[in-house]
């Protein structure tokens with residue numbers, strides 16, 4: 001398949017990107033790594049009238065780790081995150097990157113593109129919600145920040161306006177005990193279910209935790225496990241119990257990839273597995 005006709009525009013900086021988006025109207029789309037948009041255009045699931053290519057915009061490709069957390073420029077590739085070292089406290093990001101597509105996709109696809117695309121099983125979307133990241137948007141009305149917990153509105157739908165550009169994803173708080181795991185039918189596929197968790201524990205006792213699931217809802221789903229972990233022992237049986245508790249709260253959809261019941265079972269297993277991995281950190 002070939003895409004429907006569109007006009008092509010190359011932006012060189014953030015200001016020019018915003019000017020082009022404003023001028024071209026809401027049927028224009030940003031082109032970053034093209035790893036989601038190009039297939040969607042080829043299948044004619046997306047028919048933008050114009051593309052604003054931001055791949056040569058300068059100053060949006062960075063990982064900055066400092067006292068105020070981790071800042072990731074929107075054009076940073078998945079591969080750059082995967083190979084980053086010295087991200088103490090945020091190393092769940094490089095550790096999870098291998099789940100994102102295949103190597104060539106990771107070399108071209110961008111962190112900002114994944115967040116903007118808002119696939120509810122996207123690893124970066126899940127981790128942004130898990131770690132309570134902030135999404136920084138630039139537009140004709142200036143810059144604004146939206147918490148990741150409010151950014152995702154549904155399948156491929158976000159709080160970003162058509163004339164806004166994601167410029168940065170800011171992770172304010174490190175999470176030393178965090179893990180993401182998932183199940184997909186083939187290596188590199190989007191997950192059927194993915195589980196991202198963080199844990200806090202002291203002297204073999206849990207003091208808190210957080211669970212975010214993909215593949216069970218149109219958005220990355222935060223599951224309430226309040227109090228379930230407080231004071232519980234750091235053991236396999238705790239993780240199994242939390243997995244069951246999480247699954248009991250889900251009502252996932254049935255589709256060609258699996259039934260709702262299958263997804264619930266996967267969620268129980270993956271949550272337990274993710275907590276075991278987080279606890280080992």
Ligand SMILES: Cc1cc2nc3c(=O)[nH]c(=O)nc-3n(C[C@H](O)[C@H](O)[C@H](O)COP(=O)(O)OP(=O)(O)OC[C@H]3O[C@@H](n4cnc5c(N)ncnc54)[C@H](O)[C@@H]3O)c2cc1C
Pocket residue numbers: 029030031032033034035036037038039074099100101102105108109110111112113114116117119121122123124160164165166167188189190191
């Ligand atoms: C075979 C295959 C398997 C894949 N598997 C996975 C997977 O397992 N997990 C996963 O997470 N992803 C997967 N992907 C998708 C991949 O991660 C993409 O890189 C990512 O979804 C989009 O990033 P991109 O830079 O390619 O964005 P593009 O494809 O260029 O754009 C995607 C969307 O985001 C918008 N956009 C891009 N950048 C910005 C920005 N800075 N501000 C505002 N809007 C923007 C575009 O307008 C478009 O609507 C897969 C892709 C393929 C082809």
